[in-house]
Amino acid sequence: MKEAIIYNLKELVEDLAASDDLKREWEDFLVNLADAFSSEDKDERIKELFKNLLDFADADALIRGIELLNSRIGGFPFIEMLKFAVEALDGIRKEKETRLRELNDILAELATPIIRIWQDILLVPLIGTLDSHRAQNMAEKLLERTASTRAKIVIVDVTGVPMIDTIVGGFLIEMFNAIKLLGSDVILTGIKPEIAHTLVKLGVDFNMVIIKRDLESALKYAIGIAPDKSDRKHGRKRGDGDEE
Structure with missing residues (x-):
């Protein structure tokens, strides 16, 4: 041969x-x-x-x-x-x-960054089209990050998302529920009328999430309540041991 x-x-x-x-x-x-x-x-x-x-x-x-x-x-x-x-x-x-x-x-990681902007606060700025694969991937990573950092507040900013369909909306609701089970609060901001309509159609419990008009309002609110949540976790009331 x-x-x-x-x-x-x-x-x-x-x-x-x-x-x-x-x-x-x-x-x-x-x-x-x-x-x-x-x-x-x-x-x-x-x-x-x-x-x-x-x-x-x-x-x-x-x-x-x-x-x-x-x-x-x-x-x-x-x-x-x-x-x-x-x-x-x-x-x-x-x-x-x-x-x-x-x-x-x-x-996917670059498109959905999870930013720790404060000791107890995570920010997730969503940009672009959000399909079911990306939503599921984001939910998994966010839950892992919330648990590992013991974040008290998770801000989800959907200002850059043009539309959310019912399937993706369902993923988001499940994610919000899971975050609440971890003991963290969810702040949702940047909601457009179309997205609001989808969430209402899905029957989202708005007691489950805190709604803020824009990211600035969400950040101010989160920074304001973060110390309270941290104190409650350690069994302290606001003002206990604080200097005048």
């Missing part, structure tokens, strides 16, 4: 590539493939060669290369090579999917 590939190397390279750069890549691949057939770790080496080949050749070029080798080289293990090609393509696909998920997670 090795001798046959080396003997036909020049013709194979000419048929596989047009540019000099691609010819060099294919030549290196074919020489290494010829060596791999006689190695003890043949399967692993061939798998790695196919994976590296996909750095400069697409799937169609890879399949054409295997078909060309099969037509020119007697006894070429066509089915086995196709299997290696499929495994290499599947590996590349999985790597791309993993990387895409990682990038989506990074984008």
Whole structure:
């Protein structure tokens, strides 16, 4: 097998590539493939060669290369090579999917920052379209952050959100309930008429959240009540032990 590939190397390279750069890549691949057939770790080496080949050749070029080798080289293990090609393509696909998920997670985190603006206060400024996936991801991260920081107040600012549908509204209501169960207050601010209509339609309990017109009002309110909540947690009344 090795001798046959080396003997036909020049013709194979000419048929596989047009540019000099691609010819060099294919030549290196074919020489290494010829060596791999006689190695003890043949399967692993061939798998790695196919994976590296996909750095400069697409799937169609890879399949054409295997078909060309099969037509020119007697006894070429066509089915086995196709299997290696499929495994290499599947590996590349999985790597791309993993990387895409990682990038989506990074984008989601950047799009929904959770800012600790005070010792006991978290701010979540929402911007852009809020779909169910983003809402669920935000809810999970916010609950984790609320618990880890022991925040007393969570401000959710929806000024930058153009619309919230009933599905996303349902996620938000569940999130508000969960935050309340953690012992924290929720302040919702920046509500547009369309969003207010959705929340009313869903039957949200407005005793569950504190509504403020804008972020400035929410911050003033939160900073004002944060000490009271901290005192109550430690069994103190406002003024106990305070200096005059």
